[in-house]
Amino acid sequence: MNRQPNSGAAAGFARLDSEPFPVFAPGSVWLVGAGPGAPGLMSLLCYHALQSSDVVVYDALVNPAILDWVRPGTKLEYAGKRGGKPSAQQRDISLRLIELAQAGKRVLRLKGGDPFMFGRGGEECQHLVKAGIPFRIVPGITAGIGGLAYAGLPSTHRDTNHSVIFLTGHDASGNMPANVNWQAVATASPVIVMYMAVKNLAEIADALLAGGRDPQDPVTVISHATLPQQSVLETKLGEVRSFLAARELATPAIVVLGRIAEWRAILDWYQGALRENPLG
Numbered sequence: 001m002n003r004q005p006n007s008g009a010a011a012g013f014a015r016l017d018s019e020p021f022p023v024f025a026p027g028s029v030w031l032v033g034a035g036p037g038a039p040g041l042m043s044l045l046c047y048h049a050l051q052s053s054d055v056v057v058y059d060a061l062v063n064p065a066i067l068d069w070v071r072p073g074t075k076l077e078y079a080g081k082r083g084g085k086p087s088a089q090q091r092d093i094s095l096r097l098i099e100l101a102q103a104g105k106r107v108l109r110l111k112g113g114d115p116f117m118f119g120r121g122g123e124e125c126q127h128l129v130k131a132g133i134p135f136r137i138v139p140g141i142t143a144g145i146g147g148l149a150y151a152g153l154p155s156t157h158r159d160t161n162h163s164v165i166f167l168t169g170h171d172a173s174g175n176m177p178a179n180v181n182w183q184a185v186a187t188a189s190p191v192i193v194m195y196m197a198v199k200n201l202a203e204i205a206d207a208l209l210a211g212g213r214d215p216q217d218p219v220t221v222i223s224h225a226t227l228p229q230q231s232v233l234e235t236k237l238g239e240v241r242s243f244l245a246a247r248e249l250a251t252p253a254i255v256v257l258g259r260i261a262e263w264r265a266i267l268d269w270y271q272g273a274l275r276e277n278p279l280g
């Protein structure tokens with residue numbers, strides 16, 4: 001049976017105030033994924049958190065348009081790069097979250113995509129646990145799935161993509177991660193979705209080719225996924241070096257390896273009139 005809307009409830013977002021969402025208790029931290037960019041892709045719990053927090057500590061990757069959804073008076077604190085100085089240290093961010101919570105604030109730690117997908121959410125939670133701060137995780141749509149959808153690429157498909165590997169293209173020091181078994185990864189899955197991979201892309205392509213991946217395998221680079229300035233470029237694994245030499249890739253970008261790229265020709269729904277809608 002179709003679910004009926006609550007009779008008499010106000011339409012739209014105002015309704016959330018009367019919904020039984022969890023209470024954001026003073027002195028607690030909510031680690032929330034804002035989604036890949038388009039505000040429409042945030043969850044209702046994310047919206048609820050924006051409406052009930054005292055302070056939002058946000059990352060560079062969070063679309064500023066999402067911060068417009070806080071209630072008036074909420075304090076916004078940036079935890080990314082400041083005026084050209086290096087990124088705030090991860091430890092400093094965790095300590096700041098603890099300090100704010102201990103001061104009795106409702107602390108919303110807002111991250112791009114999903115907080116546990118290459119987002120250091122786990123590390124921040126470890127610090128909160130140690131300090132005895134109560135916390136909640138609100139998952140978000142990760143760029144490596146939502147971004148692909150906006151480029152017309154289904155992450156899985158029964159005909160072509162029966163498994164997906166998510167990996168990061170750089171480690172804590174910015175180098176190509178040494179603890180990824182590139183030889184094994186190269187042929188393990190028809191789809192490899194790479195985060196933070198632009199800087200080391202030439203080396204990564206070499207490692208995958210050395211591991212036996214087909215040089216003809218398509219590479220799709222999705223920049224500013226889900227946003228009006230989204231761009232999608234395509235090349236082949238064996239041609240990555242010349243592709244990179246010819247252009248500067250816009251970041252943030254997700255790099256997708258695999259024949260999944262072929263779906264784009266028929267499923268590319270976003271880059272047209274729809275991109276004019278700021279909520280995505």
Ligand code: SAH
Nearest residue numbers: 113114117119142143195196225252253254
């Ligand atoms: N927690 C985030 C990922 C953080 S790591 C998530 O779940 O999406 C940062 C990397 O995410 C970037 O280097 C890029 O590879 C990817 N990314 C995040 N937002 C993106 C976007 N809008 N478009 C393309 N790539 C994005």
